[in-house]
Amino acid sequence: MTNNETFIMDFKEIRADNLPLVGGKGANLGEMAAAGFHVPPGFCLTTAAFHRFIDSVPQKEKLYNRLNSAVDLEDVRKAGRYVREVLLDTPVPGDVAIAAIQAWTEAGIHEAYAVRSSATAEDLPGVSFAGQQDTYLNIIGKDKLLDGVRRCWVSLFNDRAIIYRNQNNFSHEDVALSVVVQQMVMAEKSGIMFTVDPLTGHRHTLAIDASFGLGEALVSGAVTPDSYRVDKRNNSVIDSRISEKLIAVFPEKEGGIRQEQLSLEQQNQIVLSDNEILALAEMGSQVESHYESPQDIEWAVAGGNIYLLQSRPITSLYPADELVSPDNSLHVFFSLGHQQNMIRAMAPLSLSLFPIILPVKLNTDGSTPYLKFSGGRIFVDVTQGLRHPLAHRVLFGLLSQFDILAPRAFKLAMARPEFKGPHGIHLSLKTIKFIFGIFTRVLKTLWRRNLEGFTYQTNERIDTFITETASLLEDYSPGKKQIQVIFDVIQDTFPFFLNWVPEAAAGNIAARLLTKTAKKLLSPEKIEALTLGIQGNVVTEMNLALGDLADLAKQSPSLAEWFTHLDKDTFSWLEKAEKIDGSAPFFTAWKKFLDNYGSRGSSEIDIMMPRWNENPLPVLMVIGGNILKTESSRSLFVAQAAKREEVFLELLGIAGHGLLGKLRVWKIKRLYHVLTETGGMREHHKFVLIRLFWVVKQILKKNALRLVQEGKLTSKDDLWFLTSQELLEIWNDTSTHWDELINRRKDDLEKFQKLTPPLILTSDGETPIVRHQVDVAPPGALLGNPVSPGVAEGIAHVVLDPLTETLKPGEILIAPFTDPGWTPLFINAAGLVMNIGGELAHGSVIAREYAIPAVVGVPNATVEIKTGQHLRVDGNRGIVEIL
Template sequence: MDFMAMTSHVPYILNFFEIHAADLPVVGGKGANLGEMTAAGFPVPEGFCLTTAAFRRFIEASGQGEDIYALLERVDSGDMEGVRRIGEQIRTTLVAVPIPEEIVQAVQNAWQRIGSKHAYAVRSSATAEDLPDASFAGQQDTYLNVRGLDALLDAIRRCWVSLFNDRAILYRSRNRFSHRDVALSVVVQRMVLSELAGTLFTADPVTGHRHTLVIDASFGLGEALVSGLVSPDSYRVDKRTRAILEREIAEKTVAIWPDPGGGTRQEVLPPEMRTRAALNDAQILALADLGCRVESHYGQPQDLEWAIAEDRIYLLQTRPITSLYPIDGLASPDGTLHIYFSMGHQQNMTRAMAPLSLSTFPLLIPFGHEPGQFDNPYLRTSGGRLFADITQPLRHPILRRGVFILTSQFDALAPQALRLVMQRPEFRGPHRMHFSYRFLRGVLRILGRVFLGLWWRDLSDFVAQTNELMDTFIAKIRRRFRAQPPGKAQIQEMLAAMGELFPFFLNWVPEAAAGIAATRLLPRLARHWLPPEKVESLTLGIPGNVVNEMNLSLSDLAALARRSPVLVERFKHLENDAHAWLDKTAQTEDGRLFLKAWQEFLTRYGARGPAEIDIMMPRWYEDPLPLLRVIAGHIEKETNSRIHFTAQAQAREEAFIELLSLAQRGLMGPLRVRLLKRLYHVLTTVGGMREHHKFLAVRFLWEVKQVLKENAACLVAEGKLATPDDIWFLTWRELLAIWDEDATDWGTVISRRRADLERYQKLIPPLIITSDGETPVVRYQVAGAPPNALQGNPVSPGVVEGVAHVIHDPTNESLKPGEILVAPFTDPGWTPLFINAAGLVMEIGGVLAHGSVVAREYGIPAVVGVREATKKIRNGHHIRVDGNRGLVEILDGVDAAVEENTSARQGQGESDAIDNILNG
């Protein structure tokens, strides 16, 4: 490999004032940023960068470059001992290599220009030349208070060698970065011998508030703060008014100071300094001004490192705050504070979605805009997720109570978080909600049907009638779509049909609402006579629930397969290509019998799948492997959900009979019995219809998806799209335009949107966010909770201990019997996993979330709303789930309850970043 040919035109040294944006590949992100800060006129200490040309010349001088990279390419990232052995061998070789004389001379010239008597900080700045946005922070070494040419050259060599430390090698191997393409620049910067140092976030890293600036400060060098040796003072400043909002003065026990002979020393601070404020008001405001100027220059919130020496402020480095949720699409339309609610949480699906999926929802929801309009002012997208603007209902004195009730179903703490934000002065304002006579008449008609359904109508055949109505609707939609060939007219037909879906829901939603009301009222009344476990039984084993019926059908398929030794053996050898496996299975008589029942199942439920509200995600029609895995698990476990369901229904009947016998006593007994019987009738006839509207929507979207795939194939054939999957990265408006003669460079647009989606998937969406970017932080507080317990909302009673299995994608993983499912969320596409689950822990959700309902149906303990559960709990952890108190304990001795405030602020820290990667 010709190392020098890769950088033959690049100088060995570039001073900060010589560095431009185009130099990123040869000076790395840190070096390029220092050059940009210098050019912008910020108070950056002088310095220079040794470019990647110097690094490659050093590797060439070793005479073993090819051998080194050959060794690295054989690294097995799972073999920790092998990584250590190879890394140590490479480092031992390189640390003894002399730096070529021409590089020594270039360093000496740059060093003398700045001043040979100064102390210097020497840091690495890694680059991945084929991935200029990749971050390798924290994997190489830093040297402080370096004095003299020999010490400087030694620090430079050690920085180069640090590219081959164990953590850096592992990171590249695990992330499939080519070792050959990653080079190292070294930053040499005059060191500020600071009396004060710290960090500055131009947006609150905990709450996300874009107008709150946070400064952390301590005495001495900033290394004490960054390394976690000291608890810093913290100051909050309103960027708009420059008012100091808050001062938290910590007890600062130690400081790191530069040693006169080179290096640093740690000292215990005298008592009088420990509780003294590190910064005065003038310094706080001067730092705030610097932070605002830096943010304005970069156009996004920044994480700064700063130092103060001899009353002068220095900017040491800055980088974007990557942990903030984007608010590009959540700007206030009227200058007042707006509050947004995550629609993904409402649908129990928090994955980021592509543009076509996001642009579908405004078309399906008819409120706030005229039929056929693409945009809805009450629905916003940001970070690949959909948010509802709930500002006006929250300002309405009557409607806000409804918002509190609704949001509490998805997170018990949501009303508390909303009240926290509503106290802000900038939120105050008159509501602008005015209802027309026509609207009020429609609402009253619906409420009337709810009342009649709850107290009067005979609903015995209502579910069967609704199912038939839904089947007819889907058949008509299919014929409508197929009446047009792929093209603009067919797209317009689909758009028209989307506006008809919600009105069609009204054929049964009022009666379903009556069923939900009965599900709430009956247990509330029954508590006067029955013990808690009997009350719980009253709402289990309810017929007519499409999710339960789907699970029962799956169990029936497993029972059918279990009767055949041939099929039992086939299910032991599932293949990744599920369709090929099914074709082979059809070659036997038992297989054909099974496939007949299998096809009937798919006809009914094949439009479903994980994250099914996202039209882009595979359906079971398209990828049946997850279902086959579930059936295999059923066969292995020898479970029968139908027996379990029948037992629940019997327990429900027995509990109700007992309830009637107890409630009939006394003068009011006959009236109570009549009331309870009516509620029980509603509960057992329409109480299971909670998922019907979603089931129809998913089936409708499957019809849409099939037509879209045909349109995509035609657009590829015409050269307008590169691949069929590109269609998901257009909006509906753009999909109409692309069928016309359109000169837009869709390839570039789609490529950018693909990258955006990949980035958005790594973000954790908030349940509630404001137009200022604030995500109000409220936490569960369980009395007497163990100090390291994770806390959440108890939604299904019981206590269980077991092995945790963290699952993000149910299409790729299955659950073994007895494992505890830990997931960010669940929707009906996840339901088959519950068959083997001993317990459930979810990051989002409330009592009516899909996972909560299914957990109660299956009788497994569940705790939801556990913040960052999928990060703090790891596969294989032995955990205890307490569904009575809302506690999750990790029993392996791992401290999972990391202080969220600390992790949020130090999440930008370099060493934390790689540790999280290696530990994940």
Template sequence: MVQYVLNFNEIDKTSLPYVGGKGANLGEMSKAGFPIPKGFCVTTAAYRSFIETSSEMDELFNLLDQLDPNQLDHLQQLGKRIRDHLESLSMPDDIRSAILQAWKETGAEAAYAIRSSATAEDLPTASFAGQQDTYLNVKGEDQLLQAIQKCWASLFTDRAISYRMKNEFAHRSVYLSVVVQQMVFPEVSGIMFTADPVTGHRNTISIDASFGLGEALVSGLVSADLYQVCSGKIVKKQVAEKKIAIYALPEGGTITQDVPPDKQKEQALSDEKIVELAKLGEQIEHHYGSEQDIEWGLAGGKLFILQSRPITSLYPLPPIQDDSKIHFFISFGHQQMMTEAMKPLAISIWRTLFPFGKRKFSAQSDAMLAAGGRLFIDLTELLYWKPARKIIPIALSNIDELISNASIQFMQREQFQKEAVPNKQVSKKARQFVKLVLTNIIKNILFRDPSQSIHLCDEYMERLVQKSKEEMAQVSGADRIKWIQESAGKLLPTLFQELFHYPVSGILAFKLIQHCANRWLGDDREVHLLNKSLAGNVTSEMGLALGDLADIARKYPEVVEYLKSAENHSFCQGLGQLPGGDIFRKEFARFINQYGMRCPGEIDITKPRWREAPTMLVPSIVSHIQNLKPGEHRERFKQGKIEAEQAVQSLLKRVRMTSGGLLKQRWMSRLITVFRGNMGAREHPKYIMVWHLDLYKQAILEEANQLVDKGVLNHPTDVFYLTLDEIRMILEDRFAEDVHELIDQRKKDYERYQKLAPPRVMTSEGEVITGRRGDSQAPAGALVGTPVSPGVVEGYARVVLNPDKANLHPGEILIAPFTDPGWTTLFHSSKALVMEVGGLMTHGAVVAREYGIPAVVGVDEATKKIKDGQYIRVDGTLGYVQILDAEKNA
């Protein structure tokens, strides 16, 4: 028999398909003994039976499916049409009878709150809160039935339709239950979060409280007191001026009234009740096993819970062993200029690559952990080592100013200082690493010939890549995955030992040059020019090579036109029939042979490489042709070398003229030679890593193809949703889980993770430490960031979220979420660079200095706050972006 009504005592968390998220939560809490006002739910079966009485809904659903979310007028018109239609229908007698019977049993004389409860509402992954309607203080049979029917219709409010479209919920698959709950008439009410919704701190309970019904607070009509409780103690009280309150009317409905002046600044909830409410919140969170957003009320001295739902806005926590200590995590993606979510294989590869927090080379690191599809590095134990507390913030300042500042804030906390007992093994490894790197740096700066550095790096790179290719070719199946794990586990330690000291020597030499220039000359105004046109930088050479390729293409207009519509699968074949096509194809093959393993977001092994999707390079080639003259990129590079050499001569001449100038000149000359000779090696370690990622990818996909043939996988790229250990176990026939089911779930998780915004820094308590910038000299209203390449330019903004789809025009300023080597091909066409993440020594900053274009990084939400075509000023010296004319179009 179809049940149109279920009482709260008949409902628990398994009832969600019948009573929606809100109804299931209320029934679950009622059964668990929490103070829930009595009530019942009109089930989704009633809603479906009601909808079936309509002869028009099929057509209306079809129209919903065809809606474009950007066509707001059509959305509003269709939404109103559906609501009007549903409110005009007659409620079937059997549904009406079931509702009235439950209402009489619960108390016909009482007033009720009538709330919508959708089946896609109050879920751990999505909160539809506020998308449907609520009716308060409903009295009598007619008001009750009318409110329920309006709730059904409110499944098609404009905001509910839009929310479903945005979150990809099919309109036909979301059903509505209606919660009918006895009203309590609270003197005080509000919202409680069992984790701080602002900072994410999981051990802080945050309570908003105001007089009267909570509807005023939820709808934003009134200010509320804010109380925070941690470990049973009130740690914060912020009493607001509460000018109005909403109260229930005896005859039904509500009224908004002014709060008497003498009560407006009164604390709404006593300290005793604050602590009692927080304890109740802890119990509800414990019951559900997740942080909760709870509506509550205080009536007659008793606390009531009106509803509870999961908090969906919190960023997930990295999993750690429960050692009761607070941990400090920094975002790996912000360091690597790739903050997008990664698939499980990419995460597994990097946890294997990361050399710290491991028992053996092939294991996954316990110091690099995944959360929300991103990777976070646990620096806690390293920070317990006193020297690291000075070194780490300095190192991080070159990557991201806000991360560096957050680390200093964390280390100043009393709890950290109490827990900071050094781990002898960690300290020993850190000392060994520092000693090895420092020894090589000293030798590089004082003795070694810098002119050989790039040559030595190139030779080592070629030997290592060739060795890996040969070894990989000799293994297959599970043995090949084992080889990848061993190879990945040893790669970074090897690169640290063999190559890392070259670019670090260059960085340190540059810092010393700046220091000496300021001390001896009183300024370092010419020092930044030393960054221009560094020899041997593999990424800069890639940009020059792409410019050469574009210059070849520009000679043959048919080739350029072909490129604009080329397909990946037939990219090279289609060139054969065109004038100049064979010439371009030959040069393109040479470029791909050298750089085809690169791409935007290249640290993610699952991202398509240029060799797999060559059309990704087309926007850069076309942009180069549009924005630069033939050979201009090479001329710019030559001019950069001339400017750098002129700066060298000027600096040395000025130093020579100071007291003790001869010795100072020799030291400055040595430092400049060390910098110019070693800094070009900055990209070699990453270049080698990306080569290896592509080798690993080719090997894994070969094994995946075998698994597709056996029916284990549906498609080779399904392997991207497995870890290295899982792939190996599958190849060894030792994997017990349903592979298809596991992959399907992880695909859903990945889609959800893509919508999350990862924090730069977080603690194991979930607190997001935002960090603070130093004093800014930016004008009022400017967007402030970190200056990384000096100069001031004005121009039109071009927001680029994906370089594959970039369409830069001459003189435009590139606005990007981040850049990595896969974006380098756009830099020749850019007048300046603005990024949301990055620091002084991250990729975009270094390349911007080499190319001599101003750059500001770490500008929060730059790609949202700056619009295409806005005329802006970028000050790479002081570190700000100013929107000069929001209406001006390019």
């Protein structure tokens, strides 16, 4: 192969597998040209030419050292500026220049060209580096061509590209740059096209943005384009929005481009005719079909011809491939993670345990038509319930408690013609009897039963269940039989919940009825006090135990001081702490705490996630923070309980007046009894599941070790990347390449973690767009669901992982979601803002118990708000202001 062939590749000879040589943009152009799409001709200077250029720099090693040593934004700016200055002073190597000029001569020296960067990490599946490097338009002449090529190479080291590589763990040395030299299309019209709707994700809707002149005005944001929507199923235009296009970009005769003000007539003129829209849509569908994935396409129109300038995969879409409609009608799915306040992606084994837990009929492969997995999350098919005239009301009421926007989003999906169909809900006599039995039990609990001691009795029953389950599983050795017993035990968990769930439901109903009764008699502050300080809540008890541990640590000044030296090597830190004089009372309570709550942790419904028994650092960090507080958590709880009792007696005194006074007093006493005896049990079922998961996890780890010893798994953690069915099959399977499957799933999980799951997703990939509405809100305010009253001002602290961070007293917690693993952070929080959630979300409930103003369901709060910003959180109106 000659140097010319090494440094230059024509579009005609480029295919997708040439990506290491010509980068993502170059490979896509070659692939599309070969597929017969109308791509303007051109060639690429390969990465070999880039390496030749970089190798010609005497300070090459110093350049990369400067980039790799940059630790903050200012370092990046200084390093980037230095690298760019050196490279711009470096001439294009002679052999590369000769090859480029020869290719340019063969392509046509009188033509104008677009010179574009094409990085080897750009336009890859799952990664979007688009726009990180530079583009030069309407380049005329060999000198301008070579200068444009060099500037493209140098743009690999602009600040934005350096930061992006750092954030995505791409090595600066490993990323190279090809340069695309493409014949310039003197566009009369141009724009971009998404083969799915970029706002809603609707897979059958294609979106086109168009403006006059070159696409530079649109890409740079200098013009508001016309916007069109096309239904790909019947190739019809379903929406056209004509914008006021003040300017356009056109090529200069001597090279380069100019920005020009459009005439008043042209500013409001439609850019594309219906025929052009449909022709573009047809091309977009063909490109999507060729790549077998949704595409982001750049296009241009010149002389009546449509040109395809670029295509790249859309990486921001939430995957919907697994949410297939079984009957060709539109199905609607609800994210279970939102209901559980945990939206992290989960590994296959964690996902596949949920169909076993829930009382639904399973297929032979362990799947169920009602639960679907997509993007590492669980989605519930609620189509039948939404179609039912009564069940949809129940769904609206239930799910609005976890996200107030849910009913509005459901209504948007239900309004689509494709959604209509029979509900298909037909209850058997057995099911009707079961539901009636539960309903009757709830009513008896509310109005007749003496519930004194019920929570204590339930706790005793739960302890026995966990102990007996652990003993049963230990009777078996690691292997297929033990795994099957694990699944049998998990399947028996839901029936076990029924020992107290009706009573817990009655406690929740009692709280609502009591506050409703009190609304006409008490102030809002006193009504709120009626439901606080309830004993028996496992999360509250856990937090009180943490406060007690801090109080015990304070009794030993040396131990309290040792908490200021917490180390990531937590067990070594604990070992040294136990040797401190006066630490014995603390460690007696600490061991009891882990016995009771060590099975908990962040994102704990994912069995793969570490528990406090495995990594107690987050809990110790909270204890360290509590040591600094003057008021103990228990004194606050005691004060809440005393206030509740005081308000209750006041309510009785007020309610006793009038004709129905005696009846009202009886009703209030009854509801108060139910509330105080069972109102704290709402988290019991989850706590049982988490305790069971800890027992199961220890057994699974032993099985993982056995599978590694037998050579079926490479590492113990590989077990989490098998499904429950595969975990049964692997013991006798000798043909499956498990390593290959597991590594692919690990890559998938890493990719899924970067995605934000939607609350609601349809079978055609649509996410209905709904937003909070407030009549009067300050400019720039973030809006959400007010779930805990009050107004708080403080410094924002964005926490993405409670395992690594803690809050200082008075900070406002900004979180994507919370679950019981996050609860210790609330002790120091002055306010709460969450990306997701409703009034019954975990964070909402805890915020009310701690009297912390809270606004939840604030989209992208963890992105919009930065740590250190001064905030005002209005929990009365659902408004968050950055001050």
